Amino acid sequence: MGRSATTLTDVARAAGVSLSTASLAFSGAGPISSATREKVLAAAAELGYHGPDPVAASLRRGRSGVIGVVMGSAVRRSFRDPVSIQFLDGIVTTLATQGYGTLMLPASGSDEAPGSLLTHGAMDAAVLMAGAVTSTRTIEALRARGLPTVQIGGTGRQGASVRARDKEGMQMLGEHLRERGHTRVAVATLPWQSGAQPGPVDAGTTRRPAAPITARRLDGLRAAGVEPVAIWQCASLVEEGIAAGRALLASRPTALVGFSDLIAAGLLIAAREAGLRVPEDVAVAGFDGIDLPWLGEDTLTTLVQPIADMGRHAAEAALTLAAGGTAKSLSVDVELRVGTTT
Amino acid sequence: MGRSATTLTDVARAAGVSLSTASLAFSGAGPISSATREKVLAAAAELGYHGPDPVAASLRRGRSGVIGVVMGSAVRRSFRDPVSIQFLDGIVTTLATQGYGTLMLPASGSDEAPGSLLTHGAMDAAVLMAGAVTSTRTIEALRARGLPTVQIGGTGRQGASVRARDKEGMQMLGEHLRERGHTRVAVATLPWQSGAQPGPVDAGTTRRPAAPITARRLDGLRAAGVEPVAIWQCASLVEEGIAAGRALLASRPTALVGFSDLIAAGLLIAAREAGLRVPEDVAVAGFDGIDLPWLGEDTLTTLVQPIADMGRHAAEAALTLAAGGTAKSLSVDVELRVGTTT
DNA sequence: CTGAAAGCGCTTACAG
DNA sequence: CTGAAAGCGCTTACAG
Numbered sequence: 001m002g003r004s005a006t007t008l009t010d011v012a013r014a015a016g017v018s019l020s021t022a023s024l025a026f027s028g029a030g031p032i033s034s035a036t037r038e039k040v041l042a043a044a045a046e047l048g049y050h051g052p053d054p055v056a057a058s059l060r061r062g063r064s065g066v067i068g069v070v071m072g073s074a075v076r077r078s079f080r081d082p083v084s085i086q087f088l089d090g091i092v093t094t095l096a097t098q099g100y101g102t103l104m105l106p107a108s109g110s111d112e113a114p115g116s117l118l119t120h121g122a123m124d125a126a127v128l129m130a131g132a133v134t135s136t137r138t139i140e141a142l143r144a145r146g147l148p149t150v151q152i153g154g155t156g157r158q159g160a161s162v163r164a165r166d167k168e169g170m171q172m173l174g175e176h177l178r179e180r181g182h183t184r185v186a187v188a189t190l191p192w193q194s195g196a197q198p199g200p201v202d203a204g205t206t207r208r209p210a211a212p213i214t215a216r217r218l219d220g221l222r223a224a225g226v227e228p229v230a231i232w233q234c235a236s237l238v239e240e241g242i243a244a245g246r247a248l249l250a251s252r253p254t255a256l257v258g259f260s261d262l263i264a265a266g267l268l269i270a271a272r273e274a275g276l277r278v279p280e281d282v283a284v285a286g287f288d289g290i291d292l293p294w295l296g297e298d299t300l301t302t303l304v305q306p307i308a309d310m311g312r313h314a315a316e317a318a319l320t321l322a323a324g325g326t327a328k329s330l331s332v333d334v335e336l337r338v339g340t341t342t
Numbered sequence: 343m344g345r346s347a348t349t350l351t352d353v354a355r356a357a358g359v360s361l362s363t364a365s366l367a368f369s370g371a372g373p374i375s376s377a378t379r380e381k382v383l384a385a386a387a388e389l390g391y392h393g394p395d396p397v398a399a400s401l402r403r404g405r406s407g408v409i410g411v412v413m414g415s416a417v418r419r420s421f422r423d424p425v426s427i428q429f430l431d432g433i434v435t436t437l438a439t440q441g442y443g444t445l446m447l448p449a450s451g452s453d454e455a456p457g458s459l460l461t462h463g464a465m466d467a468a469v470l471m472a473g474a475v476t477s478t479r480t481i482e483a484l485r486a487r488g489l490p491t492v493q494i495g496g497t498g499r500q501g502a503s504v505r506a507r508d509k510e511g512m513q514m515l516g517e518h519l520r521e522r523g524h525t526r527v528a529v530a531t532l533p534w535q536s537g538a539q540p541g542p543v544d545a546g547t548t549r550r551p552a553a554p555i556t557a558r559r560l561d562g563l564r565a566a567g568v569e570p571v572a573i574w575q576c577a578s579l580v581e582e583g584i585a586a587g588r589a590l591l592a593s594r595p596t597a598l599v600g601f602s603d604l605i606a607a608g609l610l611i612a613a614r615e616a617g618l619r620v621p622e623d624v625a626v627a628g629f630d631g632i633d634l635p636w637l638g639e640d641t642l643t644t645l646v647q648p649i650a651d652m653g654r655h656a657a658e659a660a661l662t663l664a665a666g667g668t669a670k671s672l673s674v675d676v677e678l679r680v681g682t683t684t
Numbered sequence: 685c686t687g688a689a690a691g692c693g694c695t696t697a698c699a700g
Numbered sequence: 701c702t703g704a705a706a707g708c709g710c711t712t713a714c715a716g
Contacts, residue, residue, distance in 0.1 A: 075435070096448050122407070293608075399709080
């Protein structure tokens with residue numbers, strides 16, 4: 001059962017004190033003499049009692065001590081991007097220092113009912129990882145329960161969010177590319193909406209992506225006066241970046257921009273594969289600022305996001321919400337890091 | 343608080359039934375007429391009640407509905423290997439289908455006290471990911487609470503474990519290399535013990551690695567008659583594999599074996615970097631069978647583990663233990679997949 | 685098929 | 701500083 005047979009009542013009896021006093025010895029939430037505490041702790045050790053049952057304490061306190069983290073898609077897919085892992089690291093680490101647990105929640109697909117964990121799992125608040133943002137059913141299932149949420153990369157319009165200044169970042173990159181004389185820029189974006197399949201997008205479209213991150217990054221490029229000669233949407237995976245690169249090179253671009261570093265790595269591989277020199281024949285840039293130790297000599301020109309910090313902020317916002325407070329949305333700066341690929 | 347203000351008692355009153363009947367309407371754990379159930383559900387919908395409080399239900403049932411997963415090290419580091427992610431995917435997915443949640447537990451370092459989540463988090467059992475296996479303090483903290491554990495990659499000596507037949511696999515690889523005529527084999531192993539720093543290991547040592555996976559894989563090579571000309575221990579990361587490769591090439595090997603695919607990818611990069619042709623000048627092989635889309639034309643010769651299956655088995659064992667049953671240890675077969683690198 | 689009662693193990697006002 | 705009491709919200713024998 002994962003629960004020891006001896007309870008706080010047993011410990012109190014063995015120590016010759018009341019239940020409330022025994023509770024205080026463990027929680028320290030009230031005045032207690034150190035002699036009494038020692039007595040209780042000794043009795044507990046004697047009985048093999050390892051502290052109050054967390055479930056019972058949760059019920060009494062009215063809080064589960066758990067924050068849910070909703071992944072963008074299946075764990076396997078979602079966490080192939082180191083960015084997700086660093087977010088998760090920031091979240092888990094921050095919550096752990098507050099004694100809070102992190103519950104993994106598989107997001108439901110856009111066409112399937114939310115899982116029982118989402119509808120009935122014990123938690124006080126939830127963090128929605130970037131890819132989960134546009135999965136409406138997931139958000140609605142959480143809202144229906146009255147659970148406060150924090151979105152990473154969201155719009156901030158529905159509850160608290162933590163996001164990067166994507167537009168400002170991409171604008172910096174766009175200006176950097178224009179300074180370098182690039183006029184033909186092809187772009188491999190993130191998906192325009194949740195569940196979108198990889199493939200071309202009409203470069204002249206006036207439709208704005210439903211996914212906020214994709215929309216903001218595209219806005220940034222355009223704000224710099226960069227009008228893409230070709231657009232390909234794909235997930236943040238190296239293989240999808242490679243496929244995007246192969247397709248985009250047909251438009252004879254002088255620069256390739258990936259909306260993530262993993263995508264950009266794929267673009268770079270596709271360019272090399274085509275026998276092109278980088279950056280002489282074609283420049284390549286990404287977004288994220290992660291380590292790609294397998295990329296060889298090149299270091300990618302990219303926009304560095306403070307990823308672990310963002311995870312930390314999201315966790316802190318979730319804790320505030322769990323405690324009944326209100327959390328404000330937060331935008332963090334990104335930094336242009338010029339590597340060898342532009 | 344993450345808890346709606348209305349309770350099952352309110353719903354029962356509104357529906358004009360008893361508390362026990364209202365409970366049955368949600369759980370279906372006893373006989374109830376469908377008319378009555380409808381009445382209760384309608385009252386619940388009316389009141390905005392979204393089902394029984396999971397914490398209260400857990401207390402009453404005596405089970406938290408949560409399984410902890412202890413990572414090998416910090417999330418950030420541990421999950422840079424896709425193998426860990428696939429394990430986690432298998433675990434989370436399997437548990438979710440049973441309505442069970444997955445709690446992320448950062449392992450404590452070998453020299454620090456176990457975190458409060460480990461000592462006081464609500465869970466019914468725990469799964470220890472490969473790297474966590476030799477972290478004695480972590481295991482002891484869990485055992486002290488009376489929590490049953492399942493180890494991935496463990497020895498099976500302390501509780502249930504799910505592991506690959508590492509030795510048999512490596513023996514197959516050793517024989518494959520010998521058939522190809524290799525006599526000078528250099529090896530980049532996984533760490534010999536928890537927390538070991540990357541670096542050389544005396545190839546002639548008779549000391550056996552404390553880490554069971556490392557020990558079994560080395561045993562397998564030797565069982566095939568392969569006596570390494572040089573050994574370097576490192577974590578399963580591409581950059582550590584690259585460093586290992588640079589060092590190991592000094593021993594003029596005709597074959598390089600990495601104890602993980604990530605390490606082997608690093609070895610391959612180091613070989614290319616040294617201007618060596620693979621496999622003509624030097625062969626390279628790994629262990630795991632993961633996708634490495636950034637590796638270029640080459641496909642790694644490797645031992646394929648059924649990783650997601652192993653995660654699934656571990657989750658099922660944990661569920662059995664959580665229900666008070668006993669779980670047996672399990673070994674799964676690995677398969678030699680010959681690629682272009684040997 | 686439905687209801688009344690007990691109790692899961694704890695924390696927290698409250699009284700002394 | 702310590703103790704007696706209430707109650708967190710639910711599920712499950714048990715009786716009818």
